[in-house]
Amino acid sequence: MVEEYGRDPSSITAIATRHGLSLSWTGRVLRRHGADLPARRQGVKRTDIDPLNVAALYVVADLPIQDVSEKLRVSYNTVRRILIKLGIEIRPRGVRNTKHNSADRIQRRHRNLKRLAALRDRSGGAA
Template structure:
C-alpha cells in the first residue's frame, strides 16, 4: 500500500483496493511514516464545515473536528462563498 501511495495512487483507489475507509487508509499510511499529500475535503465535510461555521464555530475547531488544517477549511469556505468573520470572532473590533 505504501509503495502504491508513494507512486501516486489516490486514497479512494486504495480504499477500493483494500476495502478500507479513507480514515483507515490514512491512519495506516501515517503509522508507516508516509508523508501524506494534502487531502481535499469531501462534499459531506464541506457541508458540515459550512454548517458549523455558520452556527458560530471557529475555523480552528472545525479543522480539528475534520482532522485537517485551518487553511484547508478556510480556503474551502472562501471557495464556497461563505462570508468569513473577522479573526477573533465577536471580540474583533
C-alpha cells in the same frame, strides 16, 4: 501502499489513515513509487470531509475556524479553503465578542445562512 492503491484507487484517504500518514505525504510516497495519481498539487484531494458540514459548523453553530478545524481534526487552512470555495464569507479575526461593526456581522451571517441554504438545496438537502 502502492499495491493497496492499485487494488482500490479511490482509497487514498483510507491508505493514509491505515499508515498514519497525511494525505499529502501519502500522495508523495505513492508517486515516488510509481503510482499513477491524478495531478493535484503535491498531495491528493480529501474525500473524508463533508464541505456542507464544515460550512454548517462555521455558519449555523457560529464556531470560529479554529474550533471547526479541531472538531474535524483537519488544519485551519483546510477549513478556510473549503469555506472560501463554497462562497462563505470569512469573519474577521478577533471580533467575535465585540460590538464593533455589529450590523456588518449580522448582514454577513444572514448572507452566509442564505448561501448555506442554497448549497444544501443544490446538494439535495444534506447536512
